[in-house]
Amino acid sequence: MEKILKGKEVADALKQRLKQEMEEFHKKNITPNLTIVIVGDRPDSAAYIKGAVKRCSEIGIECNVRELPKDLGQDKFVDVIQKLNDDEKVNGIMIMRPLPPQISENVVKYEIYPAKDVDCFSPVNLSKVMSGEEGGFAPCTPSAVMEILHHYGIDPRGKKAVIIGRSMVVGRPLAMMLLKENATITVCHTKTLNLAEEAGRAEILIAAAGKAKMVKRNMVKEGAVVIDVGINFDENGRMCGDVDFDEISQVAGMITPVPGGVGAVTSTILAKHVIDACKIQKNL
Ligand code: NAD
Numbered sequence: 015m016e017k018i019l020k021g022k023e024v025a026d027a028l029k030q031r032l033k034q035e036m037e038e039f040h041k042k043n044i045t046p047n048l049t050i051v052i053v054g055d056r057p058d059s060a061a062y063i064k065g066a067v068k069r070c071s072e073i074g075i076e077c078n079v080r081e082l083p084k085d086l087g088q089d090k091f092v093d094v095i096q097k098l099n100d101d102e103k104v105n106g107i108m109i110m111r112p113l114p115p116q117i118s119e120n121v122v123k124y125e126i127y128p129a130k131d132v133d134c135f136s137p138v139n140l141s142k143v144m145s146g147e148e149g150g151f152a153p154c155t156p157s158a159v160m161e162i163l164h165h166y167g168i169d170p171r172g173k174k175a176v177i178i179g180r181s182m183v184v185g186r187p188l189a190m191m192l193l194k195e196n197a198t199i200t201v202c203h204t205k206t207l208n209l210a211e212e213a214g215r216a217e218i219l220i221a222a223a224g225k226a227k228m229v230k231r232n233m234v235k236e237g238a239v240v241i242d243v244g245i246n247f248d249e250n251g252r253m254c255g256d257v258d259f260d261e262i263s264q265v266a267g268m269i270t271p272v273p274g275g276v277g278a279v280t281s282t283i284l285a286k287h288v289i290d291a292c293k294i295q296k297n298l
Contacts, residue, residue: 017268019241021158021278024165028282029073035289036074038298046292047076047103048132048284051094052110053117054084058245059110062281066108069281075288088117092125099127105295106132106288111183129294132287134187143187146194151287156188158279159220159241160195162270168218168239170197176213178202178229178256179222184243188220209233221256229257237267243276 039046048070050063063079070077082094091113098104107130113119119135128138134153142150163170175197179185189199202212213219213233219240221229226246234240244256255272263269270276292298 018263019162019166019239019268019270019275021162021270021275024158024162025069025279025282027165028161028279028286029069032073032282032286032289039289039292040074042296042298044292044296044298045074045076046105046288047078048106048108048288049078049080049098049104050108050110051080051082051098053082053086053091053114055081056110063110065277065281066284069285070288073282073285073289075285084114085116086114088121091117092122095122095125099125099130104130105292106130106284108133108284109135111135130291132284132291140182140187144190146190151291152191153183153187154280154283154287155184155222155243155276156191157283157287158276159188159243160191161279161283162241162276163218163239166268168268170195170218173197173217174200174215175218175220176200176202176216177220177222178209178213179220179224179243181222184222188222192218223256225256226254227256227258229262231258231261231265234262234265236265238265240266240269241276242270242272244272245277 052059067077098107107126123135126136128136131139132151134140134151139150143152170192175192177185177189180201180203189201193199200212202209210233214235216238219238222243224244226248240257240262242255242257246254248254253273
């Protein structure tokens with residue numbers, strides 16, 4: 015019997031905990047602030063920002079969006095980040111990626127203060143995730159996957175976890191976060207020789223490839239926990255994940271849907287990181 019792991023349920027539980035934490039802030043007249051920086055406009059970023067703004071306002075976090083022209087030069091972009099770093103009213107900074115080609119991520123990622131870097135752009139935060147060091151901010155999407163596992167009592171310890179995708183925003187950091195919780199990890203990618211065989215060994219299978227419905231029946235072990243990070247659109251223009259949900263929900267022990275799975279949790283994790291950043295900056 016399949017069990018649907020509902021992102022909304024996870025996000026609502028986390029939201030309740032964050033609202034309680036916010037009561038302490040209200041007593042001290044503190045409103046945490048998140049500033050989202052976007053260069054140019056991209057429809058996928060616009061949807062993400064809309065969700066983040068809504069979630070922040072539900073929790074009581076102020077959220078500003080700085081929209082910068084798409085042809086902004088790298089030096090001017092760095093000026094904006096440095097001003098936000100120095101602005102005491104700003105607790106969290108999120109830079110929407112990818113940045114346009116004239117701005118090098120490998121240059122500007124060193125500019126954001128790690129203490130305000132709520133989505134793990136800074137190499138300081140990334141290295142903490144990679145080395146398993148406490149503190150810092152992990153990227154929101156892999157953190158949302160971990161939150162779902164924790165919420166539903168799925169302990170990665172000793173389990174075979176297979177991740178499809180090795181990007182710096184999802185696959186790689188997630189591998190390290192699962193490793194920290196004592197899973198045995200395999201990371202698959204476009205050059206993996208026998209993907210079905212590798213994926214088929216997973217007790218926890220995480221799909222983060224960005225390929226609509228690529229995970230088919232022959233890739234999933236009976237009873238596996240299947241977490242679908244992908245956000246794609248099928249031939250009818252409907253949002254779907256990397257997992258063929260209709261097929262896989264017949265065999266998986268537990269499975270996240272798309273929409274309504276990982277994506278539903280990500281913006282609440284972002285809100286949590288802003289609150290954590292504010293606490294550290296204000297010594298609360
Ligand atoms: P990416 O394109 O940067 O990386 C995709 C990875 O998947 C690569 O490492 C590639 O090697 C691997 N891959 C691609 N096709 C493959 C195949 N056929 N077989 C094996 N490996 C393959 O993408 P990303 O930024 O990591 O995002 C992955 C997916 O997650 C996308 O659909 C994206 O929209 C989604 N996403 C969701 C959230 C969320 O909040 N739910 C957040 C970020 C990204």
